[in-house]
Amino acid sequence: MKSEKVMSTGHSKAAKEFLKNQTYAKWHDATFWAVRSKRDNMAYGLDEWEQLREKASQIKRHTITHLDEYLDLFATNAEKNGCIVHWAKDANEFNEIVYGILKNHNVKKMVKSKSMLTEECEMNPYLEAHGIEVVETDLGERIIQLKGQKPSHIVMPAIHLNHDDVGELFEEKLGSEKGNHDPTYLTYVARLSLRNEFLTADAGMTGGNFGIAETGDIVVCTNEGNADMSTSCPKLHIAAIGLEKIIPNYDCLAVFQRMLCRAGTGQPTTTFTSHFRKARPTAHPMHIVLVDNGRSEWIGNPEHWEALKCIRCGSCMNTCPVYRRSGGYSYSYFIPGPIGINLGMLRDTQAHSGNVSACTLCLSCQTVCPVKVNLGDQIYQWRQQLDEFGTANPQKKLMCKGMSAVYGNEGIYNLGTALAHWANLIPSPLMNCGLNPWAEGHKMMEFPKKPFHKLIKDLEK
Amino acid sequence: MKIGLFIPCYVDVVYPQVGVATYKLLKHLGLDVTYPLNQTCCGQPMANAGFEKQAIPLAEKFEDKFKEFDYVVAPSVSCTAFIKINYPRLLEGKHECITSSKIMDVIEFLHDVIKVDHPLGTFPHKVSLHNSCHGVRELGLSSPSEEHVTPFNKIKDLLNLVEGIQVLEPERPDECCGFGGMFSVEETVVSAQMGLDKIQRHMKTGARFITGPDCSCLMHMSGIAKKQGLNVEFKHVVEILAAGL
Numbered sequence: 001m002k003s004e005k006v007m008s009t010g011h012s013k014a015a016k017e018f019l020k021n022q023t024y025a026k027w028h029d030a031t032f033w034a035v036r037s038k039r040d041n042m043a044y045g046l047d048e049w050e051q052l053r054e055k056a057s058q059i060k061r062h063t064i065t066h067l068d069e070y071l072d073l074f075a076t077n078a079e080k081n082g083c084i085v086h087w088a089k090d091a092n093e094f095n096e097i098v099y100g101i102l103k104n105h106n107v108k109k110m111v112k113s114k115s116m117l118t119e120e121c122e123m124n125p126y127l128e129a130h131g132i133e134v135v136e137t138d139l140g141e142r143i144i145q146l147k148g149q150k151p152s153h154i155v156m157p158a159i160h161l162n163h164d165d166v167g168e169l170f171e172e173k174l175g176s177e178k179g180n181h182d183p184t185y186l187t188y189v190a191r192l193s194l195r196n197e198f199l200t201a202d203a204g205m206t207g208g209n210f211g212i213a214e215t216g217d218i219v220v221c222t223n224e225g226n227a228d229m230s231t232s233c234p235k236l237h238i239a240a241i242g243l244e245k246i247i248p249n250y251d252c253l254a255v256f257q258r259m260l261c262r263a264g265t266g267q268p269t270t271t272f273t274s275h276f277r278k279a280r281p282t283a284h285p286m287h288i289v290l291v292d293n294g295r296s297e298w299i300g301n302p303e304h305w306e307a308l309k310c311i312r313c314g315s316c317m318n319t320c321p322v323y324r325r326s327g328g329y330s331y332s333y334f335i336p337g338p339i340g341i342n343l344g345m346l347r348d349t350q351a352h353s354g355n356v357s358a359c360t361l362c363l364s365c366q367t368v369c370p371v372k373v374n375l376g377d378q379i380y381q382w383r384q385q386l387d388e389f390g391t392a393n394p395q396k397k398l399m400c401k402g403m404s405a406v407y408g409n410e411g412i413y414n415l416g417t418a419l420a421h422w423a424n425l426i427p428s429p430l431m432n433c434g435l436n437p438w439a440e441g442h443k444m445m446e447f448p449k450k451p452f453h454k455l456i457k458d459l460e461k
Numbered sequence: 462m463k464i465g466l467f468i469p470c471y472v473d474v475v476y477p478q479v480g481v482a483t484y485k486l487l488k489h490l491g492l493d494v495t496y497p498l499n500q501t502c503c504g505q506p507m508a509n510a511g512f513e514k515q516a517i518p519l520a521e522k523f524e525d526k527f528k529e530f531d532y533v534v535a536p537s538v539s540c541t542a543f544i545k546i547n548y549p550r551l552l553e554g555k556h557e558c559i560t561s562s563k564i565m566d567v568i569e570f571l572h573d574v575i576k577v578d579h580p581l582g583t584f585p586h587k588v589s590l591h592n593s594c595h596g597v598r599e600l601g602l603s604s605p606s607e608e609h610v611t612p613f614n615k616i617k618d619l620l621n622l623v624e625g626i627q628v629l630e631p632e633r634p635d636e637c638c639g640f641g642g643m644f645s646v647e648e649t650v651v652s653a654q655m656g657l658d659k660i661q662r663h664m665k666t667g668a669r670f671i672t673g674p675d676c677s678c679l680m681h682m683s684g685i686a687k688k689q690g691l692n693v694e695f696k697h698v699v700e701i702l703a704a705g706l
Contacts, residue, residue, distance in 0.1 A: 007647050016650040029658070033633065040606065049609035319607065321637045325651050325658075358648060360641030360655075361509060362594040367607040383511030392511060396643060400507040404515035407470060407502035408522070414499075417474045437646040441653025442684025445475050452473045452480030456496050459484055 007395060007437055009354035015326035029324040031159065036318045038266020039368070052259055057372035059252045060309035064299060070213040070246045071290065077216030078288050081278040086289045091121035094291050098123060098205075098238060099130050101287050105236050107132060107202040111194075113220065113227035114138035115207030116154055116312060117242050117291055119334055135197045137226040139190055146173045152328030154335055155264050155314035160327060194226070204230030206276070208241035209311070210256060211288075214249035217277045218288065221260060221270040228274050235283040239276060243295045244308040256311060263370040264313035298346050303381045307342045309371045316365035316375055322358050331355050338365035338375040345382050353391035356382045418454075420447040464494040465530035467523075467564070469540040469676075470502040476676045482703040483536040483567055489706050490575060494534075497526045504551075505543035510643040513551060520544075520551045524560055532574065533564040536699050538596035538675045541566040546599060567699055568602055568674050572615040577622065582704035585625030588696075589663040590616060591673030591682075592635040602674060606635050616674055616698055623701055631662035640681035656685040664693055672696045 019025050043049045063070055075085045086101075088094035102110060110132060118124065124134045124145075136145040140158035144151060147169055151157030158166075167181030176189045198204075206227045210219040218239045220227040231237045247253060261270045279286040299305050317323045317337030328336040333344030333352050341359065344352035356379055363376040386392040406412050424446050438444070464487060468480040487494040503523060504516025523544065527533045535541050541564050549558040571577045592614070596602040603614035620628045639645070639655025660682050663671045671693055673679055679695040686693055 008649075009647065012648045012650070015648060019650050019654055025654075043607075043609045046609065321639065321655050322648070322651055325654050356511075357644065358651075360594070360637050360639060360644045360652075362637035362641070363598040364594070364605075364607060364635075364637065367598050367605045380509065383509070384513050386511050393647075396510055396647075397512060400510055400512035400515050403502070403507055404504075404512075404518065407504070408518050410499035410501060413470070413501045420474050437649050438684070440649040441645075441656065441688065442681070443687035445680060445684060447475060448477055450477060452468045452477035453496075453498065453500070455477050455481055456484065459481065460496075 007393065009357055010332055011326065011330050011354050011358040014330035015322075015358070018327045018330055019325065025325060028160070028327060032318045032324045035266055036315070036368070039263055039315055039318065040266075042262035042266050042268065046258070046262070052255055053370055053372055056255050056259055056370055057309065059247060059255060060371050061306070063247055063252075064244060064305065064308050067243065067246065067299065070248060071243060074211050074213040074216055074246050075290070077214065079216070081216050083216065083278060083286045083288050086287065088289055088291045088293070090293050094121045094240070094289060094293065095123050095126040097289055098240070099127060099132070101236075101238055102127070102132055102203055105203065105284065107236065109133040109135065109197070109201045110203040110205055111135045111137050111197050111201040111230045111234065112205035113207060113222060113230050114141050114157070115205070115240055116151075116335065117207055117240050118205070119151065121291070121293065123240075135194075135201065137194055137197065137224075137230055138222070139187070139224060142190060142194065143169065150329075150334055152336070153314060153317060154312055160329070194229075198229045198233040201230075201234045203236040203238065204234045205238045205240060206230060206274075208239050208245055209260065210253055211241050211246040212248075212250060212253060213246055215277065217275050219253060220274045220276065221257070221272070222274070223265075223267075223271045225272045228272060231274075231276065232280070236287075237276065237279060237283070238287045238289065240289045240291060242291050242293070244310075259370040260311055260313050263315040263368070294347060301346070304342065304346055304378055306373055307339065307346060307375075307378065309373050310339050310343075311371055312339075313370060315368045315370065316373075319364045319368045321362065321364070322360065326358065331358065338379065339373065342373075342375060342378050342382070349385075349389040350391060353386055353389060356386065414453070417451045420451070421449050423447055462493060462532065463530045464492055465527045465533045466494050466496045467500060467503075467527065467533050467535040467540070468496065469535060469537045471680070472537060472676050473500070475680060476697065479536050479676055479697040479700060482697070482699045483534070485706055486567075486571075486581070486699055486703040487534065489581070489703070490571075490577070492575070495530070500526065503540045503544050505540055506642050508543065508547060509641070513547065516547075517551050520548050521555065524548070524552065524556075524558065527563065528559045530563060532570060533560055534567050534570045535564065536567045536674070536697060537677070538566045538568075538593050538600055538602065539677060542595040542599035566596065566600055566602065566674060568596070568616050568619060569600060571702075572619055577619065580622050580624050581702045582706050583624040584701045584704045586670055587627045587629060587666070587668040588620065588670040588672045588701065589629050589631055589666045589668035590614075590620065590634075591638065591659075591663065591671055591678055592616070592630075593673050593675040593678045594635065594637050596674045597635045603635070606633075619702060620672070620698065623704070626701070629666035629668050631659070631666055633662060638678045638682055640677050642677070645681060652681070653685055656682050657689065660686050660691060660693065664691065670694050670696055670701075672698050672701055674698050
């Protein structure tokens with residue numbers, strides 16, 4: 001039996017495929033490293049960066065551990081503003097609520113800005129199955145929607161495609177000029193097409209980067225102004241927001257607003273930071289749907305609740321050496337990289353255990369994280385729990401038990417180490433074969449004749 | 462000051478010369494260093510693979526072996542970090558962990574406790590410094606590139622004391638080399654790619670030697686370099702510090 005088949009995970013197999021196209025893989029790595037470097041320049045440019053990280057972490061810890069109070073305050077204030085607040089306990093209820101609102105307003109077409117929450121709830125296919133046309137208006141999201149794909153990154157969802165991919169897609173779907181793959185032209189084509197969608201949609205949906213408890217406001221950060229277009233053309237605005245996105249007040253927002261875009265894309269701020277308090281005078285009341293979908297349960301998880309601090313900037317993906325060399329689609333959960341490994345496990349341990357070995361524990365993720373989510377430490381903790389979930393790799397378990405037995409007994413260890421150099425005599429084809437996964441990428445190490453514990457006897461003389 | 466020398470299992474077997482260099486270096490500095498016999502492993506490989514319970518008996522043995530020393534010194538950042546950070550939790554409910562506060566990587570020990578400031582060995586070569594992840598982000602041997610702090614590097618400080626040396630750093634100075642223990646056999650292709658990328662960045666500095674504070678990173682990279690036929694040599698930092706002693 002080939003070792004690869006026993007030890008490899010879904011992620012490792014997908015990563016192997018990803019790395020076969022070396023030109024593309026190098027480009028992918030370099031692109032995300034460039035984003036990481038831009039982020040570094042931003043972080044180095046603020047003397048108070050580390051204080052901000054600590055402050056941001058404390059605000060999130062405080063809010064999440066007092067979430068009931070802040071949710072109550074947020075909903076009360078939003079209702080005072082004239083908004084209609086809905087509570088969705090899970091994805092299904094969320095989809096039903098949204099559909100209910102749209103049906104009441106006889107909506108045929110809805111434009112929407114980017115939201116990982118609607119991805120999580122698989123809202124678009126649900127609404128489409130109920131006869132509602134949903135149009136993504138974030139350029140990256142629109143591209144992958146037209147292509148029938150899922151995001152490969154939470155902030156840059158179409159980063160895996162180049163301008164030729166997009167050019168060919170637009171030729172087919174938007175009738176752009178054949179062979180004109182100039183990015184400026186393609187952006188213009190998308191803009192024209194989206195302009196028409198904005199004007200003909202009956203409803204607009206936004207996500208929410210933050211919900212401000214003190215005022216009941218929803219704050220959305222975009223670079224394209226598409227959230228504003230989605231809410232200022234149609235007469236109906238629905239905002240969908242996860243429970244953990246609530247923060248106490250505007251002082252807190254000031255902390256996160258300074259960090260989100262610096263960490264995520266290396267810009268000092270998003271081009272647009274849009275604040276929604278209530279519908280404009282001639283429009284229908286604004287709807288806010290607060291979505292739990294597992295979050296209230298995760299708060300009670302002693303090892304993993306801090307994953308809820310995440311503000312979805314994507315910096316842990318950009319810095320992750322494994323993500324950069326395996327791509328967003330190599331992970332089984334729709335959110336990839338370090339935060340995705342953790343959120344996937346919170347969602348479904350059986351489906352996503354394969355992702356937890358896609359990590360060297362280098363801890364760059366938690367050192368880069370603007371809100372100090374202990375991502376790597378959590379991945380370590382998930383690994384400890386796999387045995388209890390029944391998803392531990394049996395061969396790995398056996399190896400670890402074996403190692404423990406050898407290391408736990410000095411007699412066996414000393415005998416083994418005394419014999420180790422005989423391994424040098426094993427013919428190379430045998431040692432460097434498929435039975436030895438180390439040999440797939442490495443030449444076997446040579447074992448010196450005498451281990452240190454023998455050499456020390458001469459040194460001490 | 463009584464120092465217990467911890468030589469982790471794979472250093473013992475694969476890189477005994479690193480143990481020898483560490484021992485010689487500490488002796489050269491006139492320190493009271495003892496190597497307690499019958500040491501094996503700290504338990505990190507099993508723990509990082511998800512079986513930290515298998516590390517508990519090893520932690521207990523380790524505690525027993527090293528409890529009498531003022532400092533426990535080891536030439537391996539990841540083993541040191543594992544003991545320092547995880548032993549207190551592993552030993553919870555058994556007894557209070559003693560070695561967690563005593564263990565130090567040899568670099569940290571020489572830099573912070575002995576405060577070495579005079580030339581040690583001689584090494585008239587260009588070296589490219591490999592900042593191992595757990596040294597950077599768990600032990601604080603250097604400032605992590607992710608953080609906005611005043612830059613420092615204790616390994617570089619020590620290496621710069623060596624006569625004739627030129628210390629260089631690769632682009633992406635603290636990006637992971639892709640070893641990661643069990644990661645290297647589970648995610649073989651990504652691991653090898655990370656290793657190759659790292660070696661190439663080191664080689665771009667023009668250095669003939671790659672040096673770092675952890676033999677596991679060096680073992681990984683040298684295995685890849687040999688497989689790819691790359692002409693570069695690997696040395697643990699203590700081998701360079703002790704060169705010619």
